[in-house]
Amino acid sequence: MKLNSIIKTIALSTLVLCAGLQAKTTYVATTAIVEHPALDAVRDGIKVVLNENGYDDDNLKFTYESAQGQPAIASQIARKMVGDQPDVIVAIATPSAQVAVSVSKDIPIVFSAVTDPLGAKLVPSLEKPGSNVTGLSDMVNVKQHLELIKEFVPNLKTVGVPYNPGEANSVSSVAALKATATEMGIEVVESAAPKSSDVMIATKQLVGKVDAIYCPIDNTIISAVESVIKVGIDAQIPVFAGDTDTVTRGAVVAVGYDYFDLGRQTGDLVIRVLNGEKPGSIDVKMAQGTNLYVNPAMATKMGVAVPESVLTRATKVIK
Structure with missing residues (x-):
């Protein structure tokens, strides 16, 4: 009888542990300064890459907020995201990236569609930026x-x-x-x-x-x-x-650039961060393809x- 109770206890503990593992959700918080087709395409490309890598409705919380072109709203969004403690913050376009970097020094940040990451003071170097930030530049010729x-x-x-x-x-x-x-x-x-x-x-x-x-x-x-x-x-x-x-x-x-493809390239960086790489050890990438x-x-x-x-x-x- 005592042995049966021990077995039941172990089995129940195993079920609870498995349920806890299954319930673990990865949280990717995404924001952009404004909604327009190019930036929307970046967001969509990121989501597709996440789905392709096994992050779906069962284990992924993917949020998106637009600042409607207002820097003050972008700052509010960034601060709220920091409070929510996502696994990664994805900031699309320079103004959103700047406020995200200004309010978080520990949550991994991946930026996208940023023309001049150095000029915007997002990173001190494009090679191994050495902070909690990396991303993708869309500098044009x-x-x-x-x-x-x-x-x-x-x-x-x-x-x-x-x-x-x-x-x-x-x-x-x-x-x-x-x-x-x-x-x-x-x-x-x-x-x-x-x-x-x-x-x-x-x-x-x-x-x-x-x-x-x-x-x-x-x-x-x-x-x-x-x-x-x-x-x-x-x-x-x-x-x-x-x-x-x-x-x-x-x-x-x-x-x-095809901005959906830029989203996919950004999504690859997000996956690397979710897999355990430190953003500061990942070179800032330049967009590919025209x-x-x-x-x-x-x-x-x-x-x-x-x-x-x-x-x-x-x-x-x-x-």
């Missing part, structure tokens, strides 16, 4: 972008750039653009749009001053890019973009023709 614009506007002399001077990634992008444009004999005309509601006004201020408009990878501008497109159509100034998703929304052309999207209908609406050379090498032609 601005010379390649300007050369592409010149295929559409051969006599290009001036390029207008609406951007948010409050976004570190935008400041870095515009600085790189100006340096390269100067080498190519092109003048860059800036127009500040600190908020999404400022985008149309900022773009209208470029009318009559520029031969083309370029939208950098700037979350404020991209979130309201339809305003830029409208000005481009009305003023017959072609609008070009730094990301391919914006071409599906009306820009003429862009050579850039696509060329072109929108012939919008080119016509903005008064330019699509060169055959662009059509023949396009990854995707928007119908």
Whole structure:
């Protein structure tokens, strides 16, 4: 009788232990500064990689919060996440990454879609950052972008750039653009749009001053890019973009990354962290792969023709 009781006790303890192991949930808390197709695609790519690696509805808590373009909200979200103690914080875009890094020094942080991690002071070094932070940069080749614009506007002399001077990634992008444009004999005309509601006004201020408009990878501008497109159509100034998703929304052309694939690349880093690697020992990665999207209908609406050379090498032609 005593032996039977011992056996039952052991069996019950084993069941409780197994149930506890089965109940363990991995918590990945994800945030982005604003919702738009490129950043949404990053989030989706991360989730797919987690699922492919055995993290699903049974053992994964995956949350996503948007700061709606407001830095103050981004800070609130980051502080709440720290209080919730997730296994990993994933911060998409520079403003969200900056606040996450500022409020947590121990929870692993993986950033994504950050143009200039060093300029944004997210890490002291791209190689083995040595902290609780690593991630993926989407720094673009601005010379390649300007050369592409010149295929559409051969006599290009001036390029207008609406951007948010409050976004570190935008400041870095515009600085790189100006340096390269100067080498190519092109003048860059800036127009500040600190908020999404400022985008149309900022773009209208470029009318009559520029031969083309370029939208950098700037979350404020991209979130309201339809305003830029409208000005481009009305003023017959072609609008070009730094990301391919914006071409599906009306820009003429862009050579850039597939942001779902960037999400997958970010997801690989998250998996490494969940498997026990310290973020500080993982090099910050540079995004891989580029696509060329072109929108012939919008080119016509903005008064330019699509060169055959662009059509023949396009990854995707928007119908």
